[in-house]
Amino acid sequence: MQASRIRPIAICVCRDAGRILVAELQDTHRGRTFFRPLGGTIEFGERGEDAVRREFQEEIGTDLTEVRYLGTLENIFLYEGRRGHEIVLVYDGQLADESLYTREEIEGFEIDIHEPFRVVWKPLDEFGPDRPPVYPDGLLDLLAREP
Secondary structure, eight states: OOTTOOEEEEEEEEEETTEEEEEEEEETTTTEEEEEOSEEEOOTTOOHHHHHHHHHHHHHSOOEEEEEEEEEEEEEEEETTEEEEEEEEEEEEEESOGGGGGOSEEEEEETTTTEEEEEEEEEGGGOSTTSOOBSSTTHHHHHHTOO
16 A cells, blocks of 8 residues: 555445444554455546445355445554555445354455455444444444444
8 A cells, every 4th residue: 555545445334233244354563453334446447336246256255235325534544654544435235145144253355465354243332442443433423323
């Protein structure tokens, strides 16, 4: 990721009984775990909703249903010692494969870097001060305003 480039991304928050589906990721430079809903870069000519649908298919092999736009967040961050800047379109949706709601852990796969990653259901009340954060910044406030 280049420090001088703003990256447009789209993420989708899948909710179930007070929990959300998130990727568990590591910043090895800072030695810390963090979480982020699934999604990724919006390709040129692609709409945000289409991007989240594609990313869910690529990352965990399922389709999304009932996708709706929640809002936009701006995320300026430090990851692996490099600055990043993202404009984040946030969507809400349901997993087409209902069996995924009963699984504690799902193996995700990042096509761009050819690496697996861990996807988990996390209760919303497990995020906060002195706990591993969920990104992008402002996501929890956005979700608190939505039913």
